[in-house]
Amino acid sequence: MKQVLSVLVVAGVSLAAPLHLAQAADMADINRTLPVAQQGTGAAQAGLAGEQSPVQQTPSVLNLLQEIETLKAEVARLRGLTEVQAHQLDTLDKRQTDLYADLDQRLTELAKQAQAAPVAAAPAAGSATPADAQAETAAYDAALKQFREDDFSAAIAEFKTFLKTYPDSALAPNAQYWIGYSYYALKDYKTSLAHQQKLLAVYPASAKVPHARGRSGKSPSGRAEVSMSDALTLRLTEVFLSLQGETSRAGLPTVFVRLTGCPLRCRWCDTPYSFQGGETVTLPSLLAQIAALGVSTVCVTGGEPLAQKNCPALLTALCDAGYSVSLETSGALDVSQVDPRVSRIVDIKAPESGEAARNRWENLVHLTPNDEIKFVLANRADYDWAREVIHAQNLTQISPVLLSPVQGELPPAQLADWVLADRLPVRMQLQLHKILWGNAPGK
Numbered sequence: 001m002k003q004v005l006s007v008l009v010v011a012g013v014s015l016a017a018p019l020h021l022a023q024a025a026d027m028a029d030i031n032r033t034l035p036v037a038q039q040g041t042g043a044a045q046a047g048l049a050g051e052q053s054p055v056q057q058t059p060s061v062l063n064l065l066q067e068i069e070t071l072k073a074e075v076a077r078l079r080g081l082t083e084v085q086a087h088q089l090d091t092l093d094k095r096q097t098d099l100y101a102d103l104d105q106r107l108t109e110l111a112k113q114a115q116a117a118p119v120a121a122a123p124a125a126g127s128a129t130p131a132d133a134q135a136e137t138a139a140y141d142a143a144l145k146q147f148r149e150d151d152f153s154a155a156i157a158e159f160k161t162f163l164k165t166y167p168d169s170a171l172a173p174n175a176q177y178w179i180g181y182s183y184y185a186l187k188d189y190k191t192s193l194a195h196q197q198k199l200l201a202v203y204p205a206s207a208k209v210p211h212a213r214g215r216s217g218k219s220p221s222g223r224a225e226v227s228m229s230d231a232l233t234l235r236l237t238e239v240f241l242s243l244q245g246e247t248s249r250a251g252l253p254t255v256f257v258r259l260t261g262c263p264l265r266c267r268w269c270d271t272p273y274s275f276q277g278g279e280t281v282t283l284p285s286l287l288a289q290i291a292a293l294g295v296s297t298v299c300v301t302g303g304e305p306l307a308q309k310n311c312p313a314l315l316t317a318l319c320d321a322g323y324s325v326s327l328e329t330s331g332a333l334d335v336s337q338v339d340p341r342v343s344r345i346v347d348i349k350a351p352e353s354g355e356a357a358r359n360r361w362e363n364l365v366h367l368t369p370n371d372e373i374k375f376v377l378a379n380r381a382d383y384d385w386a387r388e389v390i391h392a393q394n395l396t397q398i399s400p401v402l403l404s405p406v407q408g409e410l411p412p413a414q415l416a417d418w419v420l421a422d423r424l425p426v427r428m429q430l431q432l433h434k435i436l437w438g439n440a441p442g443k
C-alpha cells in the first residue's frame with residue numbers, strides 16, 4: 001500500500017507543475033488552486049506517516065484519487081483559459097500591427113504631399129477628415145447591412161459611395177460584387193451583368209470572381225445573361241435526401257450535398273469516406289440532381305465544403321434558385337465569402353478533436369444570428385474548454401451555440417447534466433439521423 005501511496009504523491013506533485021507554468025496566464029486561479037494541490041500531497045504524506053489498518057487506508061486512497069481527478073479538471077480548465085488569452089493577445093497584436101501600418105502609410109503620403117506643395121493650403125471648412133481603418137470597415141458593414149435587409153437600392157448607393165471614398169480598399173472588390181448582386185436582386189439584369197463584368201475586369205484576382213461567374217439568370221426576354229456556370233465543376237461524394245439531424249433545422253426533410261475532401265483529420269470524424277474519391281460534376285447537373293429530390297431545404301456539407309473553390313458559387317446558385325440553404329464547415333477556413341443568405345454552421349474544434357489549432361478565430365466577427373456555432377465534445381476537459389471559450393468570446397451574443405457529444409465516447413446524459421448544472425445558454429443536440437438509422441452512409 002505504501003508503494004501505491006508513493007505513486008500518488010508523485011502524481012500530485014507532477015500535477016502541480018503545469019499549474020505553476022500557467023501562472024502567467026492567471027495568477028488568481030493558480031493561487032486558488034495550489035492550496036488544493038498542497039492539500040492533496042499533504043494528505044498523501046499523512047497517509048504514509050500514519051500506520052493505518054487496510055480498512056482505514058481504503059477511504060484515504062479513494063479520497064486521494066478524487067482529489068487527483070479534481071486537480072486534473074482544474075488543470076484542463078486553466079489550459080483552456082491560457083489558450084483563450086493567448087488568442088486575445090494575438091488579436092491585439094495583429095490590430096496593433098494593422099494600425100501601425102495604416103499610420104505609417106498616412107505619414108508617408110503626408111510627407112509626399114508636403115514635398116509637392118511647400119506652402120500648405122488651409123483646409124477647407126467642413127472637409128472630411130482622413131478615415132481610419134475602423135471607419136472604412138464600418139462604412140462597408142453599413143452597406144452590407146442594407147443588402148442583408150433586402151434594401152437593394154440603398155445598398156447600391158452606399159456601396160458606390162464606399163468605392164468613391166475608399167477606391168484602394170481591400171474591400172473594394174467585394175463592394176463591386178455586391179453592387180452587381182443588388183442590381184440582380186432588383187431584376188435589372190443588364191446593369192447587373194455590366195457590374196459583374198467590371199468585377200472580372202478590374203479585380204480578376206478577387207475571391208468574389210467565382211461567385212460572379214456562378215451567378216446564372218435570365219432576363220425577362222429569356223436570354224441567358226450569364227452562362228459561365230456550365231464551366232464550374234465540383235467534386236461530389238454524394239447527394240441524398242434525409243432528415244436534418246442537427247442544428248435548429250433538426251427534423252426537416254433536407255437534401256444533403258456532400259462535397260469531397262477535407263484538410264483536417266478530426267480524431268472522431270464520422271465521414272472519413274468523404275476525404276477522397278467522389279465524382280466531378282458540373283454546377284448545372286448538380287442543381288438538377290438536387291431539384292429532382294423535391295424539397296426546399298438544402299445542406300451543403302463534407303468533408304470541408306469550403307476547401308473547393310467553387311463551393312461559394314454553388315451556395316449562391318442554390319439561394320438564387322429559392323432554396324433555404326445551410327453550410328456545415330469545420331471553422332478552419334474563411335467563411336466571410338459565403339453568400340449572406342446561407343446559414344453557416346461553424347465548428348469550433350475542441351482539444352480532443354486533435355485539430356483545435358486549426359480554429360480560424362477571425363471567422364467570429366463575420367457570424368450573425370442567422371448562423372450557428374457548434375462544439376463536438378469528447379470528455380469533461382473538452383466541455384470545460386468549450387465553456388471558457390463561450391464565456392470569453394461572448395459566443396451566445398453572436399450566434400446560437402450547439403453542443404454535441406462524441407458518439408460512443410461522452411454519454412449524452414452526462415453532457416446534459418453538465419449543461420444544466422452550469423445553466424449554460426446553449427442548445428444540446430443529438431444526431432437525429434444516427435438515432436434513426438445508425439451510421440449508414442447516405443442517411
Ligand code: SF4
Pocket residue numbers: 262263264265266268269270271272302303304330
Ligand atoms: S472537419 Fe469534418 S470532415 Fe473534416 S475531419 Fe473533421 S469531422 Fe471529418
